[in-house]
């Protein structure tokens with residue numbers, strides 16, 4: 106799987122992560138998807154209601170509204186974004202939740218070294234997703 110992000114999306118995510126550090130930033134992204142590629146067209150940031158530096162949770166109403174609004178514009182749900190004040194690798198809790206989110210792509214940004222990585226559960230296994238920034 107290949108995730109394509111625009112440079113300004115990445116800038117937005119980095120700014121948000123820096124702003125709320127060491128709390129985890131979070132959000133959702135939407136766009137066009139095919140079997141092998143997901144192209145991000147829209148990023149919706151949401152407050153981390155847990156205000157935690159190891160966990161995140163978004164207000165479910167914010168998530169549902171963002172999904173409904175995007176679908177009206179023909180944009181599909183691609184996945185979730187969150188930051189770590191630690192390396193950009195999924196925590197055990199992340200993996201547990203990833204399994205509940207089906208084939209959603211999880212983009213993790215480290216707010217300590219600005220590195221990004223993306224992951225997806227495929228056939229019950231954690232797989233890394235290639236990120237392309239254009």
Ligand SMILES: [Zn+2]
Pocket residue numbers: 159187188189195196199
């Ligand atoms: Zn995490």
